Amino acid sequence: MALADLPAVSVNRRPGDATVSSVTNDDISGIMQALHHVAALGHRRVAHITGPMSSSTGTQRHDAFCSAAAALGLENWQDLIVASHTCREDEGYRCAHALLDRDARFTAIIGANDLIALGAIRALQERGLSCPADISVTGFNDIPLVDRLQPPLPTVRIDGQEMGRRAGQLFLEKIATPAAQRIPLHEVLPVTLVARGTTGPMRAR
Numbered sequence: 001m002a003l004a005d006l007p008a009v010s011v012n013r014r015p016g017d018a019t020v021s022s023v024t025n026d027d028i029s030g031i032m033q034a035l036h037h038v039a040a041l042g043h044r045r046v047a048h049i050t051g052p053m054s055s056s057t058g059t060q061r062h063d064a065f066c067s068a069a070a071a072l073g074l075e076n077w078q079d080l081i082v083a084s085h086t087c088r089e090d091e092g093y094r095c096a097h098a099l100l101d102r103d104a105r106f107t108a109i110i111g112a113n114d115l116i117a118l119g120a121i122r123a124l125q126e127r128g129l130s131c132p133a134d135i136s137v138t139g140f141n142d143i144p145l146v147d148r149l150q151p152p153l154p155t156v157r158i159d160g161q162e163m164g165r166r167a168g169q170l171f172l173e174k175i176a177t178p179a180a181q182r183i184p185l186h187e188v189l190p191v192t193l194v195a196r197g198t199t200g201p202m203r204a205r
């Protein structure tokens with residue numbers, strides 16, 4: 001039986017096989033919102049710690065950062081990208097140290113997700129830098145408790161409940177539809193930037 005004949009829905013990832021339906025977040029809009037947010041605060045040297053480039057979220061958020069940074073005319077953004085191997089905090093920590101070791105003089109970091117952003121903040125603190133006084137940091141996903149940090153983490157909010165609900169609906173629809181009539185659907189849900197405490201106006205360093 002071909003994969004296209006199976007009633008399957010991918011959640012939060014768009015698989016390479018386009019015959020498999022998916023429900024994902026608008027990764028492109030989310031990263032663009034985050035980048036426009038820090039750019040509006042005066043940041044011109046913005047770094048990006050990507051998610052794993054083997055995942056659709058990692059590649060889409062990376063590509064969105066590149067497109068938006070180029071459109072905004074940000075400085076040397078091509079040299080301010082570090083790819084993480086996982087979406088975990090320790091990778092954000094490692095990647096932030098790698099950026100600092102380059103002496104790249106960035107003033108903001110766009111993390112591909114909240115855990116990466118939290119790891120980056122820990123690395124900055126170890127190097128004697130504070131957020132947002134020295135470097136602004138944003139995340140993505142709005143996971144629980146990031147709003148209770150001091151200062152709280154700005155992030156791109158996704159609606160996980162709606163994503164699960166819609167994926168369940170699609171799956172039930174596929175079960176009820178004969179295999180020969182199944183058409184792959186790829187739904188993209190809107191996201192919203194939540195501005196909080198670890199971003200602020202750029203200051204000279």
